[in-house]
Amino acid sequence: MRAAVEGNAWLVLFVAYGILAALVLPRLFEGALDVTPLRGQLRERYGSETARILAAAPLRFTAQNLTTAIYMAGTLGMALAAHAVVRMPRGSEALVRTGATLALVHGITGFASVALRDTPVDTALGFFRNGAYAQLDHRWEGFVRMNGIWPEASSFAAFGVGWFVFNFECWLRRVEPHLTGPAALVLGLALLASTSTTAYVGLALSGGVARPRRDHPGPHRPRPTGLAFAGRDRRRHRRQRAAGARPAPCRRDAQTARAHDS
Template identity: 30%
Template sequence: MLFSIPGLAVCAVVLIVAYYSRGMLIVGLLASLAFGATSAMTLTSVGGSTPLIYTLFAALLVTAVTARRHIWFELGSVLGSIRPIWILASLMAYAIVGSWLFPRFFAGQTVVFVQAKTRGGVVEAALAPVSGNISQTGYFILGGLTAIALCTLLLHSNRIDQIRRGFFLWCGLHAGMGLIDFVGKNSGAGDLLAPIRTASYQILTGAIEAGFVRINGAFSEASSFAGASLACLAFSYTYWRKTKSHLAQWLAGILLFLTILSTSSTAYVGLTILCIPVAISMTTSLLRGKVEREEILIIAIMALGTVAVLGISLYNAGALDPIIRLINSTIINKANSASGEERAYWNVKSLQSFLDTSGLGIGFGSSRASSWPIAVLSQLGLFGSLMMATLVAVLARGVGREREWLDPETDAVVLSVRNAALASIVAISLSAGSADPGMIFFIAFAVVCAAKVRARRSSIAFERTGHQLLAHAA
C-alpha cells in the first residue's frame, strides 16, 4: 500500500471543515464527493487500484456506526421498519457471490471489455476473473453498508440539517473547483487542480472540443464532471424552488453555467432530459394561472437569452459558428465519431454477454459498458437487475403520501436529495461503465427511506393522540 501526500492533505482539510460544520461523519462524506480524481492511497494488492477519498469517509462512517453502544438494537429497528433494506442486503450478497462465481463458471464463453494491464485503455478479451471483480464489488458493498449506516443514524436522531449542510458543501466545492479549472485553462495558467488529481485514472484535462476547452473541475474527465454537475444542479434548483434560498439560487446558476461549458455530451443530453419535468411543471402553472416569481424569472432569462442569440446572429452571421460546431460534435455527430462507435460496440457486446450467460450475468466488475442500465443487466443478470430496479423505484417514489407529516425544511431537503440522485442516474445511464450506481444513490436511498419511516411514525403518534383525546372527552 502506497500513500499519497496530496490525497491525505485533502482528507485532512475535509475533516477539519466537516468538524467545524458540526457533522464530521455525514458532512465529511458528502464534501469528499467533490474530489472525483483524488486518492489517498494505492492498493498494490488489488491491481494498483486507487480508491477515491470518499471511500475513506464512507468506511469511517460505517465503522463509527458499527461501534455504537446499541448498534444491534438500532440495526434491528432499521431492518424491521425499512423493508427495502432487505432487498439492498440481498443484492449485496448476490453481487458478492456473482463476482466470484460467474467469471469462473462462464470463463471463455463470452467477450468482455477490461482495462489493459500493459497499456492504457480498454481491450476486448474473453471472460475471466479480473481485479475489477474485487474493486468494483468493494465499492458497491461499501455503498450499501453506507446506506444501512445512514439509515441507522437518521432513523434514531434528526440529522437532516447535517444532510443539508453536507449537500451544500458538496455543491459549493464542486462549483468552486469548476470555476478554478475554467479560469485556469482559459487564462493560460493551465490545470491548476493537477496536484490533487492523484488517482491512477486516465486524466484528460487538456482536451479541446470544437475549439472549446473542456471543463473537468476536480474530476479526471469532462464527462464525470458533467455527471456530478447535473446532480448538484438538481439539488440546488429543487431546494431553491422549495425554500426560495438565495444561496441555492446562485449555486444553481453557477452550476448551470459550468454544465453548459463542460462541452460534454453527457451534460447536454442529461440537461435536456432534466428540463422536461421543469417544463411540464412551468406549463402546468401557466395553465392554472398560478405562476410563481421564480418561474417568471426563468422564463425572462430564457427570453433574454433567445433575443441575445438572435441579435448576435443578425449582427454577425458567423459569430455562432463555434457553438454550432460544438453542438454538432457533442450531440448530432457524436454517434458517428470513433468514441461513439466504440462505446456503442461496448454496449452491444455487453448485451450479448447477458444472452451468452442465459441471463445470469458475468459478475460484478467483469466488464465495462457505456451505459449504467446495460452494465447492470450484463453484470448482475436478470435477477440482480430486478432488485436494482426495485431500489430505483423506491428512490423515485420518495416519501409518497407520508410527506405531509414532514416539516417544510425536511421535505425540501429530502426532495432535493432525491432529485440529485435521480439526476445522477440519468447521467450514468448515458455514459457510466460500471453497475455501481454511485455513492450519491445510496445516500439518497437512506435519506428517503429514513424520512418515510419517521413521517409514518409521526402520523401514527398523531392518530393515537387524537384517539386518546376523544376517549378522554367521552
C-alpha cells in the same frame, strides 16, 4: 439498522448480486470470452489509437474485481448510514446541507479541472481519478472538457445532474435557500459548461418539469414536504425570538400533541 435495510431492499439485492458476480463470474468464465482491458492500455503497445481502442484480452480475475466489490459494499454502507441519519432528529437539515456542500464542491472542482489543467492543482485532482476505463482523452486541439475529479466528462455530468435537481428543488421550496440556491447556481453553470450530452439532457428534463409549475403555480405548484415545513418552522421561530415572543410549537410537534390528546 433493520429499517435501513428494509428501506434499501432493492439496493441490498443489487449489491449482493454485484459482489457475487465480481468475485465468482471471472473465475467461472475465465478464458471463455474476450473483454476490453481497463488498465495498461499504452498507445505504444498497440501501435495506433484505433488498435488500442479495439483491443481485447481473455477474461481473467484481476484486482479490479476486488475494487468493484469494495466499491459496491461501500455504496451500500453509505446508503444505510444516510437512511439512519435522516431518521434522526434534524436529520433532514443535515441531508440538505450535505447536498449543498457536495454540489458546490462538484461544481468548483469542475471549473478547476478546466481552468487549472496541467498545473499542480490538476495533478492533485488527478489523484482522485482512479478509474482507468476512459479510452479517450478530454482535450482536442487545445479544447479541454470538464471532468472534475471524475475519469470522464459523462460521469462528472451524471453525478452532478442529480445533485443539481436536489438543490434546485429545495430552493424552489425555500428549504435552506441561502445554501441550496448558490449550490444549484454553481453546479448548473458547471453542467452548462461541461459540453456533456448527459448534462444537457438532464438539465432539459429538469427544466421541462419546472416550467409548467412556474407558468401554472396552482395545480402544478410543488407540494410542501417535511423539509419545507422544517425550514418554514425554523424561519418563523427566528422571527418570533427576534421579536421577544415565545416561539410557537412546530407543525409536527402540534400534530403530535393533538394525537396524544385524542
